[in-house]
Amino acid sequence: MNTTQTCxxxxxxxxxxxxxxxxxxxxxxxxxxxxxxxxxxxxxSGHVHRGMEALAAKRNFFQNVVLTERVCSLCSNSHPLTxxxxxxxxxxxxxxxxxxxxxxxxxxxKRIASNLFNxxxxxxxxxxxxxFMHVMEVRELMQDIKExxxxxxxxxxxxxxxxxKYDMDEELREYADKNLEQVAMHLREIIDIYRHDPMIRxxxxxxxxxxxxxxxxxxxxxxxxxxxxxxxxVRRDAPYAAYADLDFQxxxxxxxxxxxxxxxRLREAGEGIGIVRQILRKLPEGERSAPLQHVPAGEAVARxxxxxxxxxxxxxxxxxxxxxxxxxxxxxxxxWEALPVMMKDCAVADVTLIVNSIDPCVSCTER
Amino acid sequence: xxxxGVYITLAGWxxxxxxxxxxxxxxxxxxxxxxxxxxxxxxxxQRRVGPPLYQPFLDLIKLSGKEAMxxxxxxxxxxxxxxxxxxxxxxxxxxxxxxxxxxxxxPDMGDMLVYFYLLPLPAVALILAxxxxxxxxxxxxxxxxxxxxxxxxxxxxxxxxxxxxxxxGGRGAEFSLGRIVEHQLEHGQLGFNWELIPAFLAYLFFLPxxxxxxxxxIPEAETEIIEGPLLEYSGAALxxxxxxxxxxxxxxxxxxxALFFPGTLPGGPLVNILWFLGKCLALMFLTMTxxxxxxxxxxxDQAFAFYxxxxxxxxxxxxxxxxARL
Numbered sequence: 199m200n201t202t203q204t205c206x207x208x209x210x211x212x213x214x215x216x217x218x219x220x221x222x223x224x225x226x227x228x229x230x231x232x233x234x235x236x237x238x239x240x241x242x243s244g245h246v247h248r249g250m251e252a253l254a255a256k257r258n259f260f261q262n263v264v265l266t267e268r269v270c271s272l273c274s275n276s277h278p279l280t281x282x283x284x285x286x287x288x289x290x291x292x293x294x295x296x297x298x299x300x301x302x303x304x305x306x307x308k309r310i311a312s313n314l315f316n317x318x319x320x321x322x323x324x325x326x327x328x329x330f331m332h333v334m335e336v337r338e339l340m341q342d343i344k345e346x347x348x349x350x351x352x353x354x355x356x357x358x359x360x361x362x363k364y365d366m367d368e369e370l371r372e373y374a375d376k377n378l379e380q381v382a383m384h385l386r387e388i389i390d391i392y393r394h395d396p397m398i399r400x401x402x403x404x405x406x407x408x409x410x411x412x413x414x415x416x417x418x419x420x421x422x423x424x425x426x427x428x429x430x431x432v433r434r435d436a437p438y439a440a441y442a443d444l445d446f447q448x449x450x451x452x453x454x455x456x457x458x459x460x461x462x463r464l465r466e467a468g469e470g471i472g473i474v475r476q477i478l479r480k481l482p483e484g485e486r487s488a489p490l491q492h493v494p495a496g497e498a499v500a501r502x503x504x505x506x507x508x509x510x511x512x513x514x515x516x517x518x519x520x521x522x523x524x525x526x527x528x529x530x531x532x533x534w535e536a537l538p539v540m541m542k543d544c545a546v547a548d549v550t551l552i553v554n555s556i557d558p559c560v561s562c563t564e565r
Numbered sequence: 566x567x568x569x570g571v572y573i574t575l576a577g578w579x580x581x582x583x584x585x586x587x588x589x590x591x592x593x594x595x596x597x598x599x600x601x602x603x604x605x606x607x608x609x610x611q612r613r614v615g616p617p618l619y620q621p622f623l624d625l626i627k628l629s630g631k632e633a634m635x636x637x638x639x640x641x642x643x644x645x646x647x648x649x650x651x652x653x654x655x656x657x658x659x660x661x662x663x664x665x666x667x668x669x670x671x672p673d674m675g676d677m678l679v680y681f682y683l684l685p686l687p688a689v690a691l692i693l694a695x696x697x698x699x700x701x702x703x704x705x706x707x708x709x710x711x712x713x714x715x716x717x718x719x720x721x722x723x724x725x726x727x728x729x730x731x732x733x734g735g736r737g738a739e740f741s742l743g744r745i746v747e748h749q750l751e752h753g754q755l756g757f758n759w760e761l762i763p764a765f766l767a768y769l770f771f772l773p774x775x776x777x778x779x780x781x782x783i784p785e786a787e788t789e790i791i792e793g794p795l796l797e798y799s800g801a802a803l804x805x806x807x808x809x810x811x812x813x814x815x816x817x818x819x820x821x822x823a824l825f826f827p828g829t830l831p832g833g834p835l836v837n838i839l840w841f842l843g844k845c846l847a848l849m850f851l852t853m854t855x856x857x858x859x860x861x862x863x864x865x866d867q868a869f870a871f872y873x874x875x876x877x878x879x880x881x882x883x884x885x886x887x888x889a890r891l
Binding site for chain 1: 607610611612613701702704705708709779780782783786789790791857858859860861862863864865866867
């Protein structure tokens with residue numbers, strides 16, 4: 199490939215990835231360029247395939263709680279939660295109310311941190327280092343909460359089959375409340391910056407537009423779909439854990455561009471703070487987990503709203519202590535199908551920005 | 566016989582100016598110090614600790630000991646020459662730079678038009694580097710650098726013309742940087758002259774563009790085209806790019822000081838060198854560190870439109886005001 203004369207050539211190929219500064223995980227984009235315009239995108243993936251579904255069929259039901267927590271770091275609470283829900287459906291275990299609330303709390307704390315991380319990286323991608331530092335500093339408050347309550351910064355180890363492994367007392371409640379107060383204050387400021395800053399708007403508005411019809415055709419989920427104005431949220435449509443008792447909004451934006459998706463994530467972080475505060479106020483007393491039971495032969499499904507969208511688990515058991523098949527479908531699997539649509543005729547400068555805007559979780563998708 | 570002695574002395578001074586003061590060692594030292602200060606100040610603005618002030622010196626020492634790799638498919642000669650071209654261009658510029666109260670520039674050589682031609686050399690070096698490296702990222706960086714360069718050179722030319730015509734005062738244009746400084750020391754600094762304030766503002770806009778700091782770090786955008794033309798460089802060759810960058814910081818800041826604020830302080834040369842350094846630092850903080858900390862990166866079309874709009878208009882206003890008074 200002779201690229202020294204690329205300026206005169208009609209089109210040339212630009213590789214983005216598998217290792218690239220703006221990508222947190224390996225993905226390979228082969229771009230056909232016409233000057234600074236992208237004409238065609240080829241996506242190759244599979245660099246971090248670890249054979250985890252096969253591994254899950256070799257471990258018993260309890261070991262798989264630990265295994266699914268390690269599918270990926272940013273959704274590391276959604277995976278074991280959904281897996282446990284599938285096992286509980288199959289065995290008919292009734293999870294006590296206190297555990298249901300605590301599950302939602304762990305889920306929302308992870309969601310707030312994950313969404314802040316993504317919009318922070320977006321600022322980094324457009325070269326806005328100060329804003330990146332600012333957002334990451336606020337996310338650090340969430341990390342403190344995780345560390346204080348769960349003892350870990352990423353893998354919370356909150357879930358077990360039949361309930362949760364952690365508990366809240368008065369001291370933890372006060373600490374979480376105090377930190378969330380600060381996060382809420384900073385978040386208002388950050389939302390204001392993202393909504394009004396001329397540089398952010400110049401780089402993100404009208405970039406990577408995903409029309410509603412395309413989003414529906416591709417079956418998109420999570421903040422990507424909600425950024426295009428589709429009201430789709432498992433927490434509202436098929437409430438699980440304690441979501442039915444909690445008060446929150448399904449956030450949508452109508453822009454369908456990179457800016458709209460970032461705004462959805464930021465406002466969802468705000469809703470998340472509201473949910474955690476409700477839980478801190480009205481956490482019911484009682485058991486943290488139900489007694490274990492034998493897992494019968496049969497199959498079950500469970501789904502939840504991970505930070506990136508709908509997460510789906512399928513479980514089949516033959517009555518032994520090892521699942522016959524454990525299969526999961528992650529939101530990024532649908533969402534990255536939207537990348538070629540969003541990147542149609544965009545500028546090279548916007549490619550990494552658009553990739554970041556679907557918040558791809560590669561290690562979930564390729565497991 | 567005596568005449569040749571004079572020439573030898575002159576040549577000796579020229580070499581001294583090129584290698585020691587104000588070019589060469591002096592400019593490099595100050596440039597690296599400014600770069601260190603820039604990183605430290607930016608870090609403090611972002612509530613980080615930041616690297617020590619002497620970090621750029623350490624980086625250079627480390628780079629000089631590393632192997633310089635050349636891609637197999639690169640145009641070897643051009644690839645090697647490119648960093649030297651930028652570096653020598655800036656070293657010459659620095660040798661011609663007047664340090665008010667200390668050094669008046671080389672007689673009849675420190676011409677603003679020379680600067681106009683020499684200042685883009687590091688950018689040209691980047692363009693050569695990008696086109697010779699055979700990397701598609703280099704090629705993209707190369708086309709971006711061309712676009713941005715055209716955009717910020719236009720206001721610079723207008724600024725130079727406005728200043729030259731003002732100092733010339735009806736007798737034609739005065740392009741000698743030494744005499745422009747002298748004129749200001751007698752008649753007051755141009756930065757306080759209302760006709761030339763728009764030109765000064767235009768020059769402030771020119772600075773982040775030519776230094777390639779955000780929002781104009783488009784040719785080297787790390788998160789888009791991973792440093793573009795510099796991607797394939799390593800070792801001593803990369804060190805030359807960094808040294809060229811460090812000297813260029815001094816040159817463009819010092820050029821601004823000479824054009825608009827060359828005032829001196831009573832006291833010896835040492836006081837005036839520190840005064841010069843202080844002015845450079847203030848100018849850098851205003852136009853690079855603060856701007857970098859408060860913005861993201863433009864797309865290349867946005868940067869182009871920006872330069873053709875605001876700085877060009879400001880410089881043109883100054884030029885028209887100067888012309889109207891003549």
